[in-house]
Structure formats: C-alpha cells, structure tokens
Amino acid sequence: MAAIATGEIKALATIIGDLNYYEVLSIAPSADANQIKNAYYEASRKYRPISYLAADAATRLALEEISKRVTEAYTVLRNGRRREAYDELLKSGDQVRMQLVDAQAAAGKKASEEREGKTPNGKRYYALCKADLQRQDYEAALRNLKTALTFEPTNASFKEQIEELKKKVAATKPKVHGYEIR
C-alpha cells in the first residue's frame, strides 16, 4: 500500500474528470480483462479512503472523487460489450465518461445485433444451431455455433453463447467414472 502525498491526491482529483477510463486505471487501451481487474485492485489499494483516515477532509473528499471514477471505469471496462460501446464513444468525440445505464443500453443493442449473426454464413450456422437446440442436441448446437464463429471471429454474442453451451453440454453429459462400466 503506497502512501501518496496529499497534494498529489488533490491534483489527481481535479483532473480525473477529464481522463478517459483507461487513463483513470493507468492501463493501455489494449489491456485484457485480467489487466483491467488488476488495475482496479491496484487503484483501490492506492486510493481507498480507509488508507487515509488521518487525512484532512479535503483530501478525503478528493479520494472519494477518485474512488468513484475508478469504480466507474472498472464497471464499464470489465464488460466486453460496454467496453466496445465506450471505445466507440471515445473515438466519436470529446466525451470521456459514459453513464452506466447508457453503457448497458448500448451493450444490449450490440448484443441483439450480434445474437443472430451479421454475415450470411454466420446467420446460416446460427440458424442450424438454433434448430439443434430445439431438439436439445447441445453438442451439435455447439459445433454449429463454433462454425458460425469462424465467420465472425469478433462476435461477442457467439462467444458468450458458446460458453453457455459448453456448460450445458458438460452438465448434461452423464458422469461416467473411468472404472465404471454402464
């Protein structure tokens, strides 16, 4: 736990409103999920008001301000789709903050766009996957969805559904121990 000079804290608090979420967490825009989490932990260790109980009121107010931005940055960036929406917002203009409700709405919109596929082949294999699901053939559904993903490698919805399906396949597979013969 690094004790930071109160002057530095106050200075950071005055400019933190102008920093984008990557800057708030001191990470590269290419950071992966783990790096985001670690940066959040690191920033929390550094700026939590509990580390500065003896500090004056102004410093604690500044810490609270920093902590709120840190949480906000983490809450947007930790979710893949919210992060995508935020990246678009960053590119499009001069805004560096995104309200969570808006981030969530944008993420939801993206999700519904992606859900059924964006390319003809992606759509085709997704339809096959859906048909498999109706027959409750999860393994076939998983295969088709994986194929769909090869046409749209960045489709987060496909990735998510694949994870779900994997869990389903694992859950429905009868547990057979190596030494057991059924």
Add this chain to the structure above:
Amino acid sequence: MAEYAIGIDLGTSNSCVAILRDGKIEVLPNTYGDHITASVVSFRENGEILVGNAAKANIIHDPKHTISSSKRLIGRYFFSDEVKKAQAIYSYRIVEGENHGIRIQVRNELYALPEISAMILREMKAIAEANLGQEVRKAVITVPAYFNDNQRQATKDAGRIAGLEVLRILNEPTAAAVAYGFGKGLSQKLAIYDLGGGTFDVSILEIGDDVFEVLSTCGDTFLGGDDFDDRIIDLLADEFLAAEGVNIRSDRYAFEKLKLAAENVKKTLSAQQSAEVRIPDIIDGPDGLPRSLQRVITRDTFASLTQDLVQRTFKVCDEALQQANLIAREIDGVILVGGPTRLPLIRDAVGAYFQKTPKTDVDPDEVVAMGAAIHAASFVAVQAPAPTKASATAGATQSAASASAPAPPPSAFLLDVTPLSLRIGVAGGFAETIIDRNTPVPIEQSRKFGTFQDNQESVKIRVYQGESRTATENEPLGEFEFSGFKRARRGEVEIEVKFEIDSDGIVNVSASEPETGKVASMQIRLSSGLSDDEISNIIAEDRTSRVKTTQATPRPGETRTSAPSASSRPAAPSAAESYPGHSDDLDLGADDLAQEIVLLDSEPTLDLESSSSDGLDIVDGDLPSDLPDLEMDSGTESEEEDLFAPVGTDLSKGRP
C-alpha cells in the same frame, strides 16, 4: 493504552463481538462464557432492562415486555408486510410511530427500533469492555448484505445511541469472507451462504490476495431460521388442535412455550436423528383439564416440512451466480454463516448445489463478528502512525517511510457492491433505474430529466430502492423538492439528477438545472426513522442506561482517567450532521402532477433506436416487462399506493 475497535455481529437471534489484537482474532465471551448473546431485550416492572440470555429467559414469563427478533423490524415502515407478520408472531406491542415508523410499546413507554438495538449493542460493548478492561468507543457493525439504505441508516443510528462511533456498516457475507480469507493470500472465488435468524443472503466474492471483491449479492429478507421454527410450530399446533380441540396459538403463555420447544427441536436435529417434544400441561382442554403435548419429530419429517424453504434459498443462489456471471461449479469454496446452517439438512443441500463440501472450519455463529473485527482493526491501525503521513506529504518515498516502521499488519481491501437498484420516481408511477444493483461502490451516476407540464414550477425528486419499475413496489428512501428554475413548456426544463453512493454505502442525491446553475441536494435519511434531534433526545434521555448489564466491569471511563487520549472525549452527536434540503417526512398526500418529472434521453450521441430505459429492460431480463397501460389502469387504492400514489390516468410513458 492501545485504542481498540471492535466488530459486532448484530444478529436477529444472537449477537457476537470480536476483536483483533496482537494479530489474533478473539471472540469475546459474556459472563456466562458464551460466545454469542441472545438479541433479546426484556423490560421489567421495576424499570430495569435486561439484555441477552437473562432477557431471553424472560420470554416465557413476560412475553409482552420481552422484545426478540427486533432486527426484523429495524428500518421498516409500519405498513410493511414484515410488521404484520411480526404482530402475528410476537407478543410485544408494535405500534405506529411518526412518519410511518414503528414503535414498540412497553407499558406506558414507546421505544423506537434503533433504541432497542442500541440496548443490545450496549451489552455487546459492555462484554468487550469487561474482557479488555478498558473503554471501547469504536465499532464496525454488520448488517445483512440485502439490507436497504433505510435499514442500514437505522442500524447506524442504533450504534450512535449506544455510544459507539460506527466506523463502518459492513455486509455480513463480506465480513465472513474476510474472516475466512484474511492473511492467507488466497486467490479464489467464494460463495457465502448466510442463513440467519430472519434473513437469507448469498454473496459471490473473488479474493485476490488482500482484495476482497464482491461480485454479486442477492437475498431474501423474508426468509430465515425463524421460518424453519415456524414450520415445526405449525405442525405441532395444528396436530394438537386436531387431537385435543384446543388452539395453542390462542394462549400467549402456551404459545411461547411451544416456540421455545420448536427452536430446541431444530437444534437437537442438528446432532440427532430425531427429537422429542414434551410439554406437560401446556394448556387446558375444552373440559378444563390440562393437556400435555408430546411428539417425536425426525429429521425426515423436518426435511419435508422445510423443503420449500431450502429450495427458495437456491433460487437466490441461482440469481447471485447469474449476476456474477459464474456457474456453481466455478466456485472454489462455500462458507456457511448463521446458526441455521448447522442443520445437516442445509449442509447437505448446499453441498449438493455447489458440488462442494462447505467449509466447516469457521464457526457459523462467530465468523461474521470475526470479519468485522478485522475490518475494525484496520481503521485504528492506519490511524495510529501519523508521522508516516507527514513524511509522505513532505515527499518522502514510501520505501523510506516503511523501512523504519515495523512490517505493516496484513490488510484487507473490501470492494463491495450495492445490493439493490437505486431508482427515481417519474410520471406515471414508474421508477427509473439510476444505479443498477450489484454495481460496485463508491459510484456516482447522473441522468437528465424534464418537467412534465407546461410552466411547471417545481419537481419532486423521489428516491427508491428495489427491483421493480412500478414505483410503489420499491422501498421509498426519501424525497425532496427542487424549484426555482425558469418556467417553460413541458420537457424543456432540463434537470440533472446525480446519485452518489459513497464508500460508507450512504446515498446522496442532488438535482441541478444547468441553465440557472441552481442546485439542491440531500443526503438520503431514513424517512420513517429518527431525525437527528430525536436521536439527540434519546441519547440525552439515556433510557438505554437502565440496562442492567451482567458484565462484571466497573463503569468504563472511570478506570482509565489516567490515560487521557483524544478518543476519550464523549461521543456527542455531531451537529454537522444536519442536511441541507432535507425534507423531513414523506409526503403521503395526493400525488401532485405539478411536480412530476420525466426521463430525457441522456446520450443522443449513441443514436439509440429504443429509449435507454427500454433497452435496459431487455438486457437485464430481471425487470417486469413494460406494461405501462395495464399498471396504470389499476385504480384500486391500497394503503401502499397512497404513498407516492401513481398518477392513475392514461398518460403515456410521459416522454415529451
């Protein structure tokens, strides 16, 4: 002399106090040597007040003046379901206080719930002082994770009345995780299954070394160990009525006996396959002759009686896992909290659900207080070395500062979430989300709203907590008025409302109008609770000092006059805690269309096809589907609807 800060688990049935000293966690025993003390307060005829085990012994003899399970009522409105339920179960008198608050009537006196809780806290403080031989002023107090802001504020008030500086209101599951993972350098995902006397919570946490991150928390404040007791009570009472033609429930005295017997059955079944109830001459039969109650209850009977309750806890677990984006198998460890989790029936079911044997190396009754003690210690620990801070301010590097100091004690950073969505009331009787549940705190969010009518002079900002889009189905936290902006056509006045949850979990709300720069703000104070003046009066009246403590200790404070310290000054309520813009009570009068607001699209740059609120519904999937017409057509007026009554007309969603 070192200054101590204690951790108190203020439970529905039992409370526990612990301390971290010399790097060791100790649960402090009361004079009977018990680690837990019954959360019961009994008012004797002669004005004396008993707390704890002595008070619990009084339940049978004097049920009307003995208050148990007060935690179920703290921070609630008088019209809540919990009050009706409590009135049916408990023999003490629950009456309505000011602002729809609750008071307990004991003979000719009225007590607010925080005052009752303060008596229990005072006893826990006395236990700590007896063990430590010195005065204790600071404490971390735990609450169920699912407690709303009202309940948290009321608990904080209780601490103040008890003469404690409440360092933090900490969530029970978080405390349990800290007690489990503290100093172990773990990297795990944990599920905390907390079945207390009156509430059920489950929290999913990720521990990464010294960071304890709560991923999600869900709960049911209407489900607890008491409900398991009730099932036994119902079985015995119904069977007795059928066999003997007498209703035990109709006799307070007999009913209290039955309640104690049921609790004992539950406890016995934790260790044995069956338990026998035998209450001789419990009540007189129709012929005037005494009847006895005798019945053997097996584990199987108990399991079938309570199966649905156990299943209800797993529905909550499903929700928590889903919110954390995990499945049961991904959980590395399960920690059980709360006395009822000793039941083999629950242990087995939890083990099957998470596919993991729950950890049993921590005592479910003590683990929460232990975690609170660890957290409490970090407040006094960091406060001590003031010179370090000074040198840091002077620009010295941390390595230089720490080189001279002894190795710092292990620390725990708690990253918690808000358990319930924060909402704002809008025209049409709806409540729009501003901060979603399970959002990490501290956090600040804002949204833009517009006036509802032409030439509107003021708006009413109504703050709710809960998961329903229908305003009245949520817990009202408070409201304030905002006025002084220019008059204009409907929707043309733009009002930005900022919600803030600070590190203490306290909600602040402010409204501003960019054009005039006018700002109004309030710290949300429990609207049915005690005002600062009332708390000051309660402290001045000092009824809690009539508590006849059994803890063998001289009045603390007198013994340590030789050790003056800054902390020994009396913990007078701070005058700074009055809030500008605070409207004292909920306006329960007719809803005023002239003060309604509507949501404005706040981020047009995103070019959303659907409104952001609609989008949220779809994404979340946990909100009721959007049926504004249906909901608004219901013209029935219930008591609850009177509070922030819906507009009751066929207004469309109100978007200008």
